[in-house]
Amino acid sequence: xxxxxxxxxxxxxxxxxxxxDTKMEDAKLDLYFQLNRKEPEQKNIxxxxxxxxxxxxxxxxxxxxxxxxxxxxxxxDVMSGLIIGIILVPQAIAxxxxxxxxxxxxxxxxxxxxxxxxxxxxxxHISVGIFSLLSLMVGQVVDREVxxxxxxxxxxxxxEGISPEDLFNSSKTNVSSVNLTLGVFNMECGKECYAIxxxxxLTFLAGVYQVLMAVLRLGFVSIYLSSPMLDGFATGxxxxxxxxxxxxxxxxxxxxxxxxxxxxxxxxxxFKNIHKTNFCDLITSALCISVxxxxxxxxxxxxxxxxxxxxxxxxxxxxxxxxxxxxxxxGVYGSSISGAIPTxxxxxxxxxxxxxxxxxxxxxxxxxxxxxxxxxxxxxxxKKHGYTVRPNQEMLAIGxxxxxxxxxxxxxxxAALAKTMVKDSTGCQTQVSSVISALVVLLVxxxxxxxxxxxxxxxLACIIIVSLRGALRKFRDVPKQWRISKVDTLVWIVSMLxxxxxxxxxxxxxxxxxxxxxxxxxxxxxxxxxxxxxxxSVFYEDAGEYENLTAVPKVKIFRxxxxxxxxxxxxxxxxLYKATRLDPLLEIAKxxxxxxxxxxxAAKRAKENVQDNGNCQVNQILVPKxxxxxxxxxxxxxxxxxxTSGISTLKGVRNxxxxxxxxxxxxxxxxxxxxxxKRGSYFGPNEKDISTLMxxxxxxxxQFAGRREIAAFDSEM
Numbered sequence: 001x002x003x004x005x006x007x008x009x010x011x012x013x014x015x016x017x018x019x020x021d022t023k024m025e026d027a028k029l030d031l032y033f034q035l036n037r038k039e040p041e042q043k044n045i046x047x048x049x050x051x052x053x054x055x056x057x058x059x060x061x062x063x064x065x066x067x068x069x070x071x072x073x074x075x076x077d078v079m080s081g082l083i084i085g086i087i088l089v090p091q092a093i094a095x096x097x098x099x100x101x102x103x104x105x106x107x108x109x110x111x112x113x114x115x116x117x118x119x120x121x122x123x124x125h126i127s128v129g130i131f132s133l134l135s136l137m138v139g140q141v142v143d144r145e146v147x148x149x150x151x152x153x154x155x156x157x158x159x160e161g162i163s164p165e166d167l168f169n170s171s172k173t174n175v176s177s178v179n180l181t182l183g184v185f186n187m188e189c190g191k192e193c194y195a196i197x198x199x200x201x202l203t204f205l206a207g208v209y210q211v212l213m214a215v216l217r218l219g220f221v222s223i224y225l226s227s228p229m230l231d232g233f234a235t236g237x238x239x240x241x242x243x244x245x246x247x248x249x250x251x252x253x254x255x256x257x258x259x260x261x262x263x264x265x266x267x268x269x270x271f272k273n274i275h276k277t278n279f280c281d282l283i284t285s286a287l288c289i290s291v292x293x294x295x296x297x298x299x300x301x302x303x304x305x306x307x308x309x310x311x312x313x314x315x316x317x318x319x320x321x322x323x324x325x326x327x328x329x330x331g332v333y334g335s336s337i338s339g340a341i342p343t344x345x346x347x348x349x350x351x352x353x354x355x356x357x358x359x360x361x362x363x364x365x366x367x368x369x370x371x372x373x374x375x376x377x378x379x380x381x382x383k384k385h386g387y388t389v390r391p392n393q394e395m396l397a398i399g400x401x402x403x404x405x406x407x408x409x410x411x412x413x414x415a416a417l418a419k420t421m422v423k424d425s426t427g428c429q430t431q432v433s434s435v436i437s438a439l440v441v442l443l444v445x446x447x448x449x450x451x452x453x454x455x456x457x458x459x460l461a462c463i464i465i466v467s468l469r470g471a472l473r474k475f476r477d478v479p480k481q482w483r484i485s486k487v488d489t490l491v492w493i494v495s496m497l498x499x500x501x502x503x504x505x506x507x508x509x510x511x512x513x514x515x516x517x518x519x520x521x522x523x524x525x526x527x528x529x530x531x532x533x534x535x536x537s538v539f540y541e542d543a544g545e546y547e548n549l550t551a552v553p554k555v556k557i558f559r560x561x562x563x564x565x566x567x568x569x570x571x572x573x574x575x576l577y578k579a580t581r582l583d584p585l586l587e588i589a590k591x592x593x594x595x596x597x598x599x600x601x602a603a604k605r606a607k608e609n610v611q612d613n614g615n616c617q618v619n620q621i622l623v624p625k626x627x628x629x630x631x632x633x634x635x636x637x638x639x640x641x642x643x644t645s646g647i648s649t650l651k652g653v654r655n656x657x658x659x660x661x662x663x664x665x666x667x668x669x670x671x672x673x674x675x676x677x678k679r680g681s682y683f684g685p686n687e688k689d690i691s692t693l694m695x696x697x698x699x700x701x702x703q704f705a706g707r708r709e710i711a712a713f714d715s716e717m
Contacts, residue, residue, distance in 0.1 A: 060393065061119050061431070068430065076427030081436020083311070083426050084127055084419055088437055089444050090313040091130060091467070093338065093452060094460035097248065098135035098241060100142040101199060102192055103341045103452070105409055106130055107445050112405035113413040114438040118431045120397035122389040123378035125428050127419035127437075128401055132467060133237045134370060134412045136244070137504050138199055141362045143256055145198045145355070151191045199411040201355040205363035206412050207402030210371050214395035222372045228481075229511040230372070231474055232492035236499025236507050238471035239263065241464060246270055248461035249285040251278025251336065263500050280333035281458040288316050288462035296466065303425070313463050317455060325454035336457045341449040348407045365508050370414035374398045377415040381424060418467065487522070491515045526562030528575040531635060531698070538699040540635070555631045555705050556580050557698060561638040564646035572649060580632060584656035591660075630662060631705035635698055637668035647680035654693075663708075666694045667701040 092106035099106070110129045117128040213221065243266045247254055253276070254269040295312035329335040375391050382389045401413050423433060474492075482489045494514045499507025529542040532549030540557055543549050558579055560572055577583040634650075642650075654664040669677065674694070677683065683690040695701035 057393075058396070059119050060122050064430070068432070073429035073432070076429045077432040078436055080423045080426040080428035081433035082440060084423055084433065085437035085440025086311045086314050087419060087422065088129060088441055090317040090460070090463055092441070093317075093341070093455070094463045095130045095132055095135040097457060097460055098132060098139045098244065098464065099199065099411055100139040100146070101195055101411065103338055104445075104449065105196055105199070105411060107341075107441055107449065108345070108408055109405060109410035109413055111438050111441045111445065112408055112410055113401045114434040114441070116401045116404055117397055118434045118438075120393070120400055121378075121431055122393050122397070123382060123415075124387065124430050125381040125385065125420060125424050126374065126377050126415040127423045127434070128374070128398065128415050129413055129419065130411075131370075131373070131414045131416045132241055132464060133234060133504075134366060134414055136237055136241050137362075137366055137369070138202060138411050139244075140262075140504060141202055141359055142195050142198045145358060146191060146195050147256075149194055151194065196409050196411075197352045198355055198359065200349070200351040200406040200409060201353075202359045202363050202366065203402045203410065203412045204351040204406035205356055205360055206367040206370060207399045207404075207406065209363060209367035210395050210399030210402065213367070213371065214392050214399060217392065221368065222375060224512055224516065225368070225372050226488075226491065226515050228488040228492040229495045229515045232495030233499050233507055233511050235471050235474045235492075236496040236501075237504050238468040239496075239500040240504060241468060242472075243267060245461040245464050248336070248457045249281065249465070250274070251281030251334075251458060252276050260502050260506070262503065278333065278335060280329055280335045281456065284320065284329075284335070284456055285458045285462055288320065288459050289466060291316055292462060292466040293469075296469065316459060316463070317452070320459040321452055321455045324456050329456065330454065338452055338455045338457060338460070341452050343446055343449050345445070346409050349409070351406050362505070365505050366412050369508065370402070370412060371395050371398050373417075374415040377417060377420055381420065384424075418470065487518050491518060520567065523562045523565075524568045524571060526560065526568065526571075528561065528579060529559045530579050531557035531559055533702075538697070540698050552702055554629050554709065555633060555702055556629045557633045557635060557702070559635040559638060563640045563642070564649065565641070565643040566645035569645050569649040573653070576632075576653065580629070582627060582660075582662075584653075584660050584662070587660045588656070627660070627662065630709060632657060632662060632664045633695075633698060633701045633705070634664065634666050635668055636666055636670075636673055639673055640670070641672055642676045642680075644680070647676065647682060650677070651680075651682060663705065664693075665701045665705065667698045668696070669694060 088110045089107070092110045093103040094106075096103045096106040113128045117126075121128070212218075240263055243263050246266075247270060250270070252270065252273045254266070254273050292312055295310050299306065299310055299312075324330065324335065324337065330337045371394070374397075375394050378389045378394050379391065398414060405413070478489060478492070481492065491511070491514060495507060495511030498510035502510070529544055531540040532543040532546075532551050533540050534546075535548060535550055541549060542559070543551070556579070558576055560575070562568060564572055650664075650666075657664050666677075677694070678687060678690075683693055692704070695704060
């Protein structure tokens with residue numbers, strides 16, 4: 001195919017050094033050099049279709065497990081798996097407080113998510129399971145639906161001596177009930193049954209959304225979740241989690257508030273009921289937080305010397321359970337306890353189709369947050385250890401980590417940073433460690449779960465609150481972040497405040513919208529500059545930012561640092577007119593007004609028989625004003641793209657300045673901008689004016705303007 005050829009002026013020494021008698025025609029043959037554009041490569045559709053065995057593509061474990069280096073990997077995987085399993089047990093029980101569910105469901109979730117990600121995940125290091133932020137979001141939906149169903153949210157049932165199936169039987173749990181259709185089963189459903197029904201329907205839909213995003217290649221949605229926005233959102237949600245758990249620390253019973261303003265209203269209710277504080281819970285909370293924080297700080301300080309992290313949460317849970325059991329803290333002091341945690345598994349159930357329509361919208365932010373954290377963490381640790389992950393497969397994996405467990409009474413999961421870092425620091429090599437963690441949880445499910453009956457809820461709240469240290473520490477980074485980027489800091493603050501003061505879901509929406517608004521605002525009000533020449537070079541820089549730059553005589557060089565499109569075209573024009581101190585439209589209007597006055601004056605004097613003097617006056621008024629420059633060079637190096645409004649704006653600028661005797665040249669256009677200008681006929685029919693309107697470098701445009709001025713001067717002579 002025929003290549004497209006563009007001609008660009010060669011660079012010459014500063015035109016001031018040229019002799020005045022140099023003719024443009026003398027250098028015409030040497031004035032241009034050729035720059036050939038490559039033809040766009042025709043993409044072969046067949047090459048884009050990667051035929052991959054379905055089994056190894058959908059289940060990556062089939063590919064990597066046969067290559068498992070047993071002697072090299074097994075010790076690190078077993079150790080990290082055991083440690084994560086030990087951490088998972090108390091966290092699984094604790095995070096159920098956030099989700100408004102019984103502790104058994106947290107154990108189910110931790111077990112199934114680890115097994116499924118082992119089969120489908122491509123990351124070797126991330127830990128998938130219960131995440132405090134998602135547990136909070138699930139709990140808010142569960143509380144809302146449970147309240148709308150007529151249940152009492154303050155109802156504190158004692159689930160003593162029951163089997164897992166009895167959680168679905170209202171007569172055994174001695175609570176009110178509603179009719180709920182679970183799959184093909186139409187049954188009488190109590191509060192706990194209804195709550196997990198809402199959670200599983202929500203989880204199933206979140207997983208379906210994630211799988212659909214993977215199938216439709218919609219992973220790009222996560223790019224709109226900027227790091228400052230996610231950090232601010234997580235910090236705001238952490239404040240909400242802290243607020244929700246505060247009542248357990250004090251042992252006060254307050255009504256749960258649903259809707260906007262939960263943060264403020266909850267704290268108002270806490271202070272109204274502060275006189276009802278249970279001192280047993282308060283003292284227990286103080287001791288537990290002291291031990292947990294001290295252990296965390298020691299672990300952080302001596303993490304290089306400790307081969308494995310201290311299992312502080314398990315130690316606190318076991319100790320607190322023993323003390324609560326033998327001292328009968330519930331019977332003597334009325335301390336709130338976890339109650340019975342049954343052993344075994346509940347029969348699988350199809351998530352309620354009736355509830356899905358009620359929580360369809362709530363599942364969207366859950367799906368987005370879940371896959372965003374999972375994909376970002378998997379890519380971060382893959383980069384750290386020098387391997388690659390498949391983001392699309394990660395979305396499928398986390399999607400099925402929600403879909404399949406929803407049939408087994410589990411709620412929404414994702415990768416968690418804290419557990420992933422522990423997993424990495426304890427020698428994890430592959431996802432075999434997830435199987436070990438799942439086996440630890442399975443042992444608790446089958447044998448040890450009832451032993452946690454006397455565990456105080458305030459202890460679980462302490463574990464949750466201490467786990468928020470990382471997110472709450474972000475407040476210390478605000479001054480440093482402000483110095484680096486004020487816009488990113490504003491995004492963080494807005495996301496944090498909206499997530500804490502309005503609601504978690506609204507905080508995500510506000511954060512995304514505000515961060516995108518900041519991007520649009522940056523393109524609408526970009527930086528503009530008049531450039532000067534760096535002495536002794538062919539380079540040009542911002543005259544407002546650098547000293548000792550030389551202004552080019554009779555030439556204005558204008559830089560616009562943003563795409564030129566419909567939203568900022570007016571700002572472009574205002575900035576150009578202000579920078580050059582010449583508005584061509586006003587200049588044209590002044591000239592027309594002067595011409596009209598001159599004609600009126602000439603007509604008046606003609607009647608007085610002073611025609612000659614009148615003509616002389618007209619000629620004097622109509623002489624164009626001699627401006628301080630004759631050429632404007634637009635530096636297009638920072639203009640990424642143009643739209644039709646941008647092309648029209650450039651055409652208008654060129655024509656308006658032409659009417660007042662000033663030329664407009666373009667320099668340093670990228671191929672995208674150049675192609676857009678060609679399609680918009682900016683260079684005339686068949687691009688005949690491209691060699692005199694567009695230049696490869698700023699210096700080429702400046703030299704062309706100088707040589708043209710010399711040629712014009714010579715022609716007048």
